[in-house]
Amino acid sequence: MNILAQTEEALKQEIAAAVMKSNLANEEELPDIILEKPKDKAHGDFASNIAMQLARIAKKAPRKIAEEIVNALDQSKASIEKVEIAGPGFINFFTKNDFLGQLIPTIIDAGEAYGKTNAGQGEKIQVEFVSVNPTGDLHLGHARGAAFGDVLCNVLDRAGYNVEREYYINDAGNQIDNLALSVEARYLQALDKEAEMPEDGYHGPDIIEIGKTLAEEYGDKWANADEKERLLFFKEYGLEYELGKIKTDLADFGVDFDNWFSERSLYADDKVSNALKSLEKGGYIYEKDGATWFRSTDFGDDKDRVLIKQDGSYTYLTPDIAYHQNKLERGFDKIINVWGADHHGYIPRMHAAIQALGYSKDKFDVKIIQMVNLFENGEKLRMSKRTGKAVALRELMDEVGIDAVRYFFVTRSNDSQLDFDLNLARSQSNDNPVYYVQYAHARICTMLKQAEEKGFSKEENYDASLLTAEKEVDLLKKMGEFPQTIADAAEKHTPHKVTQYVFDLASLLHSFYNAEKVLDQENPDLTKARIALMKAVRITIANGLLLIGVTAPEKM
RNA sequence: GUCCCAGUAGCUCAGCUGGAUAGAGCAACAGCCUUCUAAGCUGUGGGUCGCAGGUUCGAAUCCUGCCUGGGACGCCA
Known part of the structure; x- marks a missing residue:
């Protein structure tokens, strides 16, 4: 399925074998073999810095080490076409690209499933996001959290994690x-x-x-x-x-939750008093000034926190601790919370609570979504719910469109602030990259439709080895990276990598489109192969857009 | 004062588990539609990667200090 990763893995093993064969390092000393994909094509398909890493261990010059490794390498394995030593001691590998031809049938057969991996190995992850108090409209900041959380879940799901989406309803405070x-x-x-x-x-x-x-x-x-x-x-x-x-x-907005969790249910089920008992049992509770305190400083928090106020009522933290205890009792391997930047100060006390309840703090992760600054006519708008002047998600969807809003929000890293220019978003111009990607998809659809009309539809027996033009190889390589890109985005919780990817792939498609003609009556064999290539690209772009929650139009 | 995030091209941002000449979009400039959608493509110009030290073969990336912007420091939620 993940052909590129297989090739990479085979190559790593070959390098490791060559290092040991040359007695440069024994198995214990051997560092992790890192293969990177060079930015510059002249540096091959994969590059290894192993020679530099071994310089100290082997006490030799990196270039000398690189030479020894290359000599010991069995080039007949791992699809190696050519090996070069460059710069301070990089080993650049040029692979035979024959394996890329297999990619097209793999993608076409997989269809909507292309991009799936088992990287997450079924790990149970719960993502709690949005969780806005039911006291007003969802505004821009919430929308960003919603888009981020939703796409993160999509990505996790694709990468083989077992994901559950949850919304915490603050219906009791x-x-x-x-x-x-x-x-x-x-x-x-x-x-x-x-x-x-x-x-x-x-x-x-x-x-x-x-x-x-x-x-x-x-x-x-x-x-x-x-x-x-x-x-x-x-x-x-x-x-x-x-x-x-x-x-x-x-x-x-395209966000569906598996579970809407009511804060009230915590009281109904005695979860809050049980959580307090758990903390008390651990000795993390004390009385002071007529209030009940949680000794969160035991776990690195700045100060201890009140759980029960002087008037006998709970602070916000108390049911929240119960809620997180409940989450953990539900057997998730990991729980992720998506919070707005204004809540980041809450993290240490929650981490303390998790540990006080007897769980590893690694089970709990918070993704902070930085603020969204809204601009209109070059002026910064306030977006406080209380002023009533907020631009609501509803308004934004109506004016800008769901596709653009979602795409825009997951283009940037969650911990960068975001300037949202309403005028720009409203104007459906090509300033908005979402059209660029959708256009690539629509272009392919048109070609495929015409291929059918012109009688090119019987491309079953295409010969992928005809796809040797530079831009064709670029497309194939990029498509091969798709499953790994998703797995990376899932592991690092960086859904914007998918947006980035889909944009890059669209860019390669547009470039190819302008350089080569797909439907060529004079060249039926090449046309067949290119139609198959286009089908694969279409599937990959569509799958990427699906993850972001953006539509893949057939016509624009 | 303490903590969190950011500081990269004119603007908005990628890149950050250290790697070769730092990327993209927009903006600017010059080209490309009798040919599958010009919402596109090709090319050019544009940078003290906030500053200063340190770690090392190598730092935008890691460490320390400082500067700037934003946010948080409730018996609010």
Whole structure:
């Protein structure tokens, strides 16, 4: 399946054998053989720095070592075409590219499955992301987290990990009480009654909308009702409304969760008190100033943290610890949280909690999504939910389109801040790289359609060895890297590598397209081979776009 | 003050488990449509990789210090 990786592995083994055969190092001294793919084609298909690494061990000049290795190398193995020693002692390998021909049938046969590997070996990973409080609209920052988390999961899944997506619903804390109070105020205001928004209230237009709807539906019924009952009703109403909107927005954005986890269920199942007991059993709990504290400093946190406040209520951290205990009890090998940059200070105490509960801190990983700065007409816009001036994900999807938004968000590394220019994103110009990639896909589709119309459809017996033009070989090599690229992106949690890859492949396609004619009546054999090549490229681009959650149009 | 992230071409960013001449898009300039979609291609110019030390055969990449920008340092969530 992963032909390129097989070739690379065979080559590594050959190098290792040659090193030992030349007595340059014994098995223990032998460093990891690193093969890199040189940027410069003149440096071959693979390059090894083994001679430099061995310089100290073997006490010889790197170039001399390289010579000895090359002499000991069995070039008949590992598809080696040519070996050169260059620079300070690099060994450059030029491989026979015959194996690349096998790639096309491999890709065409695999179809949508091309790119799959078992790199993750079924490791159970849970990714919790978005988890926005159900108190307002999803905005730009959330959208970035949603896109990142979703594509990360797609990539993990493709690379052979067993992935579960989860959303944590904060439906039990203070913020929900504030939601109830905000709804109450907006409801009363809708009835033209005096009402002030609570100090920490939610000022979004959605809450105003809820107030209006309630006023229309119930008149002043709730204005005269018992306050407790009224707030309880508003709380549930607001929660259902906000959560429903979040779910719809995310689904429309192409993000689906396997599990929506309710904070309330933690209380219902005594998870919170059980978590406190677990910490107490470990001796990490003490009383001070009328509050209950978690000694998180035992695990490197800056200061200890309050779990139960003076007034007897829990801090945010307490149910969150219970939640993470619950996650770990569910048997995941690893749990990943995707958080906004404003929560990064929360990491040390959570790491402390994980360890206090008796788990290795390696099981818990946090991906921080840096801020999104929104620009319009060259002006920076605020995106605070509380000001109500936020540009919502919904608005963005409507104006810019899902494809562009998703692609843009996973083009950059998660720990770089992102400038989002609304004007640029709105204008459907070629400034947006998503069109570039989609265009490559559409171009191929047109060619394949015409191939059929012109009677070139019977390409079953193509001869891949005819594909020797530089740009054809470039395409083949790039496609061969696809499974490894996904595996890398999964291992390093860098979904933007897939976006990068798909762009590069599209670029090679466009370049090829302009240099060579695919459908050539004069040259039926070459045409057959090139049609097969185009089919493989189309599949690879489509699979890459699928991972990003971007459509692969057949026409543009 | 402490901690986290960033600082790479005019702009937005890749590259960072150390490797050969530091890349892409946009912007600028010069070319390419009687031929499969010009939302494309080809070429040119553009860099003290924030600064200073260190580690080594070799540093944008690792270590230390400093500078700049952003964020976090609640018995808020």
